[in-house]
Amino acid sequence: MLSFLGRSLIQKLVTLFFVSVVSFLVIKLAPGQPSQIDPLNPKFTPEIVERIRKVYHLDQPLHVQYLLYYKDLFTGKVVSWRDERPVLGKIWERFLNSLPLFIVGTLLTWTFSFPVGIRSAIHRDGWYDKSTTLISYFLISIPGFFFAYILIILVVTKLNVPVIDMQTFGVTSASPLVHFMDRLWHLVLPSVLGATGGIAVLSRYVRSQMLEIIGQDYVRTAKAKGLDEDRVYYRHALRNALLPFVTMFGMILPGLIGGSVIIESIFSWPGMGRLAYEAILGRDYPVILTINFISAVLVLAGTLVSDLLYMVVDPRIRLE
């Protein structure tokens, strides 16, 4: 156990090192200079461009830039090129904004997909199974922002609820209850949208997992013993079908950053995805690199956690 932990930690550190090199190279070798982001601005005289390049070490060779950047990152001194604010502080602020969206979305995903998946597995090829399958494919195939616009039109015109941004402008002066309800309403659409894709995929996965377990001999035995169906499905089958999902707990972590760019852009939600998007637009390399690095750490931590969880939950698994 300890040796497994030690070896996989070393392996993950090596991977992380290569990820940092690759992301650095991708960004630095792309054509275009961050100092020339606004070439038509008359304030950007050659002297100023030169000064910018000096201040941000852009005149140094690549490997020196790499070392300087990661030294700054680990001492927490990396600053954004746009406003000179510490990158970590900026990301933390946006992270706190993304967090409610992420939590509500994840909760919705996990609470809805299991009942749906289990039910369609039990009533295989029934009308329920067929319709949820079709709906799932519908949700997987619809372009996210198209779906978002349909929902926004519905909610705004039928329910008269404002949904853009995190709260209605000026609502802070209203009573706490109104304020709270306003925040809640603004949370609903983006998190539902974030969850739909997840529900569609996860419920399909639950269904296939459950189907596989239901086909096993011990389930037939349990039924043959005369146990009632609920007991067979929810005590014998479900427990075993749940095993692979334990590992998925580790995999939700990276979702904090990844899939939220489009949704946060639609709803002008000042979260991590939006920060990443703005950083890309402004060629704010420290922010892009830091977000990339954090998400790589999250992915690696997620796989480690899921490996460990699997080992704890399933006694048959022995990771040498």
Added chain:
Amino acid sequence: MMQPDTQRPQTVSDDVTLMPPSRSPWAETWRLLRKNRVAFTGFIVFVLFFFIALAGMALTSGAHPVLDPAQVRLQEKLRPPLSAPKLDSLKPEEIPPLGRYVLGTDDLGRDVFARMLQGAWVSLTVGFVAVGISVAIGILLGGIAGYLGRYYIQLGHLIYWTLVVCAIFLALAQSLPAALLCTLGAGAGWLFYYRRRRHPDRPVAKGLRWLIWPAISVDALIVRLVDIMLCFPSFFLILTVVALLKPSLFNIMVVIGLTSWEGTTRFVRAEFLSLREQDFVAAARALGLSDLRIIFRHIMPNALAPVLVSATLGIASAMLTEAGLSFLGFGVPPPHATWGNILSDGKDYIFDAPWLTFAPGITILVVVLAFNLFGEGMRDILNPKLRERN
């Protein structure tokens, strides 16, 4: 003794009773596809879409296209679908050849139907080329990892190739002294291996023995490579690269292709690992066939079915990715119309001209849905467990 066929009256029932129905794998797949109604519908839409895209390319390209997607008619902007053009305000060459704006016009008075036709071709190209690239990389890396994975790479080889890659990168980044240094190192490495190849039985000098230390197996190297790629959130990576490289049709296809090969690599590797141990591969090896021939003629056809399924699903997701990039302003730039950029241009007129949003939105939905249903259906059909039951 078997009688010759000429003397025996051959009827259909005769065949059936004498031997089990023997169908070629293709005929069997086709039969199962016909039975799976949902997948078959997906297949029909898939084929229809293919022909529409071909027709779209024929009708909208060239110097004088039949339906001109770039024809601007500012006096006719935002006309609803099926509306007739106001003939007296149009020059003869501006009159839509169909006599009506089948899907309306956009904010510049361009015929949305013509743009959708052009977009069908562009979207199809984006999907197919991107998936083609990712499948090619996936098959190559997965095949190498699965078939040749047991071989070890020597430390010297690793250093040698790292130096070569570094030299190329540094030369591109125009830091010449460092590039020269790397080239020198790589040259020394080349000399070392050249001499080893010339005299394979001569023992390596004691000081250089660490160079031939087996550092990592080919398989482990490729699996690590996949791990590294999986650390990047894919949409964010695509967005970053496309934004930094300036969006163009070519860049988008290549970038989507280069960032989505991990899945294919993984299961091609898994397929190869299991197929490598089968008897027919041992037989082929006993016949003295070359590795390349065994990989491409003997193993690959057996591993191809799941690759094709995931390619179908990959085309669907590439089209969605392209639409998402268009929405964020990094899609295929204006001279080409794609469904993604028609959709994202339409969002500014969603209340005044909903057809600009709904026509491309619903089309993308239908086509992607068809690809997904067809792909998933094929996955079931090609599953041998299911085959026995039917």
